[in-house]
Amino acid sequence: MEPAGPGQHESPPEPSHDEPHLPAPTLWPLGFAIGIVVVLVGLVVNPEIVSPIGGAIAIVFGFLWARAATAELRGHAVVVEPERRELRETEAGEVGAALGEEAGAPPARGERFPRSRFLEGATLGLGGLIGGIVTLPVAGFAVLPPFLGQRRHEVDLGPISDFPEGSWFIATFLTDPAEGEVSRRTAFVRNNGVFNNQPSFTIISNRCAHLGCPVQANGPTGAILGKKTITEHTKNGVVKLEPVVPAGFGCPCHGGQYDTEGNRTAGPPVRALDRYAFEIRNGRLILLGTYSVSHVDGTGAQARIHKYKLAGPGEHVDGPEQWLYPLNPPHQ
Ligand code: FES
Known part of the structure; x- marks a missing residue:
């Protein structure tokens, strides 16, 4: 192009037509x-x-x-919008001639796999790889631990002869002696006698079904009753059985109240108290895992327990409200 002469104005720079060809x-x-x-x-x-x-x-x-x-x-082939450019009159002849010359010419070497495409794919691939390397260990450490190392703790409470029929005891024990006092738990235990040739026990957890505070027995205990606390040495360490005559159970935190079957009678708890599964082995009372209870119909050996998988304090286990709570990782 000829340089502009004196008195002539330089025309503004022409728009470039070589923008990158972006994917749709x-x-x-x-x-x-x-x-x-x-x-x-x-x-x-x-x-x-x-x-x-x-x-x-x-x-x-x-x-x-x-x-x-x-x-x-x-x-x-990637389908994209056709490229269109306005053809100005001054260029029309030149471009037409050029198109005529190049029509049918094979694509230049390298146009089929442009470097920008390679870089885009490499960036996506490397980004995904690095993201996975960074994210997976973090997600694993965050999510997996609650699912690992879960095991059922069995607790030997001693011979069933320690539990006279119809009497309540406050049993305190360690679920895992290796963990020490942090594993100490309390349960209310009553021998219901024999029903259909099978011994029956009511064993209620003292974890409040509201927010988990330790529920107390509403009634006189050992010394007031003139009865001694029984101490048993089992493979779980020392187990103490304190006699009690409860009219029910009460929570000191927010006033939740329960009857002697663990049914909620007043206050904020959303369900009955949890219970312990048990079995009689060689004449000894063995506690297994705990489970949750919505409510109990009847009493003692003839009680019909509406049993559910162990839920956290404050969680409904039945009715439409149960869908409002996240699933718990497995725990005993
Ligand atoms: S924790 Fe028991 S009533 Fe709130």
Whole structure:
């Protein structure tokens, strides 16, 4: 082009026509993000059902996203909007001639796999790899521990001859002597006698069904009754059995009240007190794991216990409210 002469104004720079040829916008990243959100929400709401659904959504959309992003690298045509440029009159002749010359000419070497595509794929791949390396150990440390090392603790409370029929005892014991006093628990135990040729015991946990405070027996205990506390040395260490005559059980924290079957009678607790499963082994009373109870119909050996998997304090175990609580990791 000739330089502008004196008195002539330089024309403004012409717009460049070599913008990068960007891929068409796609919804796959949005679907991938939605899948990740569903996974995270599912970890709180329902890790067994919602999270896998979110994971499936993320995997499907992530695959589609990666496939679209690497389509050109893999030799597939990418459908994009046609490039159109206004053809100015002064250039029309030159461009037409150029197009005529180049028509049918093979693409220049390297155009099929442009460097920008390679860098884009490499960035996505490396980013995903680094993200996985960073995220997976953190997620593992955060999520896995509650699911590991869970084991049922059995507690030997001593011979069943220590429990006269119809009498209540406050039993204190260690669920795991290796852990020491932090594993000390309390249960209210009553021998209901024999029913259908099988010994029956009512064994109620003292963990309040509101927020977990230690529930107390509403009634006189050992010294007032003139009865001695029984001490047993078992493989779980020292077990103490203190006689009590409860009219019910009460919580000192917020006034929750329960009857002698553990049913809630007043206050904020949302269900009955938890109970211990048990078995009689070689004439000894063995406590197994605990389970939760919505309510109990009847009393003693003839009670019908509405039993559920162990839930946390304050959680409904029945009715529509039960769906408002996240699933608990397994625990005994
Ligand atoms: S913790 Fe027992 S009533 Fe609140």
